Amino acid sequence: MHQTVLLKEAVEALNIELDGIYIDGTFGRGGHSSLILEKLGAQGRLLVIDKDPEAIAHAHKLFAKEPRVIICQGSFAKLEEFAKQHQVIEKVSGILLDLGVSSPQLDDAARGFSFLRDGPLDMRMDxxxxxxxxxxxxxxxxxxxxxxxxxxxxxxxxxxxxxxxxxxxxxxxxxxxxxxxxxxxxxxxxxxxxxxxxxxxxxxxxxxNDELADLQRGLAQSLRVLKIGGRLAIIDFHSLEDQGIKHFFRRYAEGIDIPRGLPLTEAEIAKYRKLKIIGKAIRPSEEEILGNTRARSAILRIAEKIG
Ligand SMILES: C[S@@+](CC[C@H](N)C(=O)[O-])C[C@H]1O[C@@H](n2cnc3c(N)ncnc32)[C@H](O)[C@@H]1O
Incomplete structure (x- = not known):
């Protein structure tokens, strides 16, 4: 069974609007998706994405009778393509990425991710x-x-x-x-x-699984998929991912790409700022970590599209 990490915190970070359009880029077993749906109204929409065919099969079972859900198999590195296909470019109110592997992937020896269970050496999510x-x-x-x-x-x-x-x-x-x-x-x-x-x-x-490159692609595309005021919530599990996310947030919040020495007005500088960082990084409570050791290294970072 998959125990969802930072469930309430991540869904709260998305600031769910009743009729909003949301994307869960890492469906897994749908812990976050199910809570998002509880908070969405009848006109709301949720696009769920996962690379793993088993996760997608689970989504089809779980949401067979759920008209608000659109299921997409593939990488969140194709976020923009999925958003175009479903005509939600610049209409999305929130994107969630809960990175890494799910417990079912680790627990199933046949997937080959575990160094504790004997299985064929595969390790592909897709x-x-x-x-x-x-x-x-x-x-x-x-x-x-x-x-x-x-x-x-x-x-x-x-x-x-x-x-x-x-x-x-x-x-x-x-x-x-x-x-x-x-x-x-x-x-x-x-x-x-x-x-x-x-x-x-x-x-x-x-x-x-090309995880770090996929993350960079997904982050870059999120800026073109979110609407102004839309939220980006990302849960990462190790320093390589975290560095990439922090750098991306800072780059678009502070406008690191602003050409030096140019006499720009405040309005011109503002054009380089696409994100506002929301609060500090959030870590799981002691209680959550005691109940789920996978949560130990989790960090939730949140940003809002402003430009
Ligand atoms: C930590 S689990 C997500 C758990 C989920 N939030 C839940 O509550 O059940 C990560 C999931 O993301 C998927 N995944 C990892 N990288 C991905 C990528 N680049 N694109 C799409 N899915 C990805 C994995 O296959 C796995 O199912």
């Missing part, structure tokens, strides 16, 4: 496209593997782990999650209380 982790690991050159582990997992022992993986694959193909977890565990000397494969699995997942 299983209909792209390359599985096993296929990629069979071919990737060692320096590139080390770079992925370092850049997307912030793994200090990236080189050592990459070397061990490349050596192991010459003896036997790496096709199972626990097989890979064991190779990494043997190569990783760090004992910090976390499973030694945590950062490497995170890195492979982020890389194979």
């Amino acid at each position: 299983t209909s496209t792209g390359m599985s982790a096993a296929t990629w690991l069979a071919e990737v050159p060692e320096p590139m593997l080390a770079q992925v582990l370092r850049d997307f997992g912030e793994e200090r022992f990236a080189k050592r782990i990459a070397k061990a993986i490349v050596k192991a694959r010459t003896e036997q193909s790496i096709t199972r999650t626990l097989q890979l977890a064991e190779i990494i565990a043997k190569a990783n000397p760090l004992k910090d209380g976390k499973h030694p494969a945590t950062r490497s699995f995170q890195a492979l997942r982020i890389f194979l």
Whole structure:
């Protein structure tokens, strides 16, 4: 079962208007979507998006009799395309992104995301496209593997782990999650209380699903999809995502792109400011973290489109 993180806080952040149009870009199992619908009136609309065919199948089941919901399979990196298709460009009152993997994805060994459950080494959120982790690991050159582990997992022992993986694959193909977890565990000397494969699995997942690039695309398109006054609420789970979101918010709230040294009037400067940051970052309460360890690293950031 998926336990929705920061449920009330994220939906409150969207400031739901009865007849507004909302987008849940990461449907998962629909925790946030269901609460948004509770607050929407009969004329309101909710577009739900997910890359994962299983999440989309769940959405069709859950909302079979819900005329206010439009279901779109694909990445939120295609936000603008979905919004155009459904004629809601610049009409959207709020967009929610709750990033990363869902508990059903982690819990189902067959998806290959977990270093604790044995399954085929897949790790794709969208299983209909792209390359599985096993296929990629069979071919990737060692320096590139080390770079992925370092850049997307912030793994200090990236080189050592990459070397061990490349050596192991010459003896036997790496096709199972626990097989890979064991190779990494043997190569990783760090004992910090976390499973030694945590950062490497995170890195492979982020890389194979193109998560950081998708996030940048989704953020950029949100500015063209939201109406003035529309809200953007994003829940992230690690520093790489958080840095990207903070930078994007600051860039459009402060107008970082304003050409230096130009004698601009206040009105001209205002044109570069597209967002207002709403409040401080919100973290889950102690109580929520006690009930759901996945919430531990969650951060909710909120902005409003102003221009
Ligand atoms: C943390 S879960 C969302 C949980 C959801 N808020 C709920 O309450 O059930 C993240 C979901 O986002 C999906 N996802 C991740 N990246 C995506 C992307 N770029 N585009 C669309 N869906 C994505 C995953 O497949 C997963 O189902």
